[in-house]
Amino acid sequence: MDRFKVEEPMSQEKVNLNRRSLFASSAGGAVTAVLAGKLAGSENREGKPSGMKITNLKTYMFNVVTGPVRLDSNTGQPISSGFKTWLFLKLETNAGVSGWGEGSGEWISPIVETAIHGWKELLVGRDPLDVTAICDDITDRIPWKGGPIIGSAIAAVNMALYDIAGKSLDVPVHQLLGGRQRDRILIYDNGGLNFDSIDQARSQSRAAVESGARGLKGNPLEGRTWAMDRRELDHCVDIVRAVREDVGDDVELLLDTHGSPAPELSLAFAHAVSPYRPLFLEEPCKVGSVDVLKEISQKSPVPIATGEKLFAYRDFKEVIDARACAFLQPDISHCFGIDNFLDLSRVAEYAQMLMAPHNASGPIHFAALLQADAVVRNFLIQEVSGTWFRRFDEFIEHDFRLQEGFVNLPTRPGLGIEVKEKDIAKLPYDKAMTYRQYRHADGSWKGW
Numbered sequence: 001m002d003r004f005k006v007e008e009p010m011s012q013e014k015v016n017l018n019r020r021s022l023f024a025s026s027a028g029g030a031v032t033a034v035l036a037g038k039l040a041g042s043e044n045r046e047g048k049p050s051g052m053k054i055t056n057l058k059t060y061m062f063n064v065v066t067g068p069v070r071l072d073s074n075t076g077q078p079i080s081s082g083f084k085t086w087l088f089l090k091l092e093t094n095a096g097v098s099g100w101g102e103g104s105g106e107w108i109s110p111i112v113e114t115a116i117h118g119w120k121e122l123l124v125g126r127d128p129l130d131v132t133a134i135c136d137d138i139t140d141r142i143p144w145k146g147g148p149i150i151g152s153a154i155a156a157v158n159m160a161l162y163d164i165a166g167k168s169l170d171v172p173v174h175q176l177l178g179g180r181q182r183d184r185i186l187i188y189d190n191g192g193l194n195f196d197s198i199d200q201a202r203s204q205s206r207a208a209v210e211s212g213a214r215g216l217k218g219n220p221l222e223g224r225t226w227a228m229d230r231r232e233l234d235h236c237v238d239i240v241r242a243v244r245e246d247v248g249d250d251v252e253l254l255l256d257t258h259g260s261p262a263p264e265l266s267l268a269f270a271h272a273v274s275p276y277r278p279l280f281l282e283e284p285c286k287v288g289s290v291d292v293l294k295e296i297s298q299k300s301p302v303p304i305a306t307g308e309k310l311f312a313y314r315d316f317k318e319v320i321d322a323r324a325c326a327f328l329q330p331d332i333s334h335c336f337g338i339d340n341f342l343d344l345s346r347v348a349e350y351a352q353m354l355m356a357p358h359n360a361s362g363p364i365h366f367a368a369l370l371q372a373d374a375v376v377r378n379f380l381i382q383e384v385s386g387t388w389f390r391r392f393d394e395f396i397e398h399d400f401r402l403q404e405g406f407v408n409l410p411t412r413p414g415l416g417i418e419v420k421e422k423d424i425a426k427l428p429y430d431k432a433m434t435y436r437q438y439r440h441a442d443g444s445w446k447g448w
């Protein structure tokens with residue numbers, strides 16, 4: 001992970017006021033000393049290690065069914081996987097407290113799992129309250145600092161360490177991170193908007209609104225048969241118009257083109273759909289050119305969002321410095337975890353960008369997001385899969401409630417959840433995820 005490097009006029013001082021100071025500052029030292037007293041029976045150990053040690057790590061990798069495999073109507077090729085591979089991490093300590101993190105990387109979950117086990121010698125024996133220091137130590141020892149594999153593995157460790165710290169101190173993680181800036185988290189349902197047909201779009205959006213969502217997202221332009229397919233464009237505009245008329249003005253509509261279309265097609269779509277006031281157009285072009293992204297942002301009447309395919313701070317820095325989008329969407333399970341997520345949020349705040357975090361993983365990932373979102377000053381809205389939200393209790397004990405478009409902020413210690421370890425231990429990892437196909441009618445690759 002890139003250590004946070006702030007260049008003027010961004011204030012290093014402000015960043016230092018956040019969670020990094022907890023374990024290093026005099027206030028954090030005092031809190032740690034309270035725990036040290038609890039653990040070691042000592043009343044006077046201020047400034048010394050807590051006495052806790054990480055004793056072991058366990059990973060649980062398993063497949064969860066998402067539904068039937070969807071086939072591209074033009075090519076007959078799969079455009080969904082039918083299941084996902086999730087990866088949970090458990091860190092155990094000598095104090096009887098365990099912490100959980102998630103580094104689910106879908107197709108790369110097995111590689112992330114291998115990376116985590118490779119770091120066992122860097123974890124076992126360490127004081128788990130050295131949350132950020134441990135994560136920095138691991139990344140310092142690796143010469144390559146970016147990418148989704150290391151980013152996801154570090155993220156799992158970072159979440160698990162914060163979970164231990166919160167449980168040990170009997171406070172929710174958001175209180176270790178500087179405290180809540182909000183009491184509940186505004187969410188949208190990323191399965192709320194269907195682009196297959198107008199009838200299906202209407203029924204799916206109505207169901208999502210009835211379940212409590214006040215924001216609905218879907219994936220337009222995916223049915224295009226060539227790079228500038230205006231029939232697909234018109235079809236998707238018709239659907240947005242129909243859903244807007246159906247759900248009214250109190251529901252946000254969000255459009256995610258999965259980092260796939262030609263910039264010119266995305267811009268034509270943005271102009272055509274803008275009368276129906278979508279909240280944002282997400283990943284309107286292939287990742288890799290900040291210049292193209294910035295050009296789209298400047299020309300689009302719909303605000304642009306991006307970030308789920310960026311990982312280290314340096315990846316985001318280019319986009320933020322250029323203000324190449326309006327809304328930033330880091331994935332807390334891929335972007336090196338809570339610490340880096342909050343660093344990114346703070347720098348984005350100075351650029352007057354808002355945060356709309358990505359979420360396509362499991363319940364530990366979601367629990368970590370709620371804790372982090374609570375302390376983000378420039379927060380906009382949180383992505384959630386309504387389907388998964390309703391299934392989370394298969395994997396964890398939680399008190400998440402969706403009401404009027406908001407999820408409550410959990411107040412239990414740590415990440416606020418208990419993993420159903422015996423249940424997830426029974427779940428199989430019996431096959432690798434199917435690779436999807438996004439191809440034009442001529443067989444050429446269209447995304448993502």
Ligand SMILES: [Mg+2]
Nearest residue numbers: 256258282308
């Ligand atoms: Mg997306």
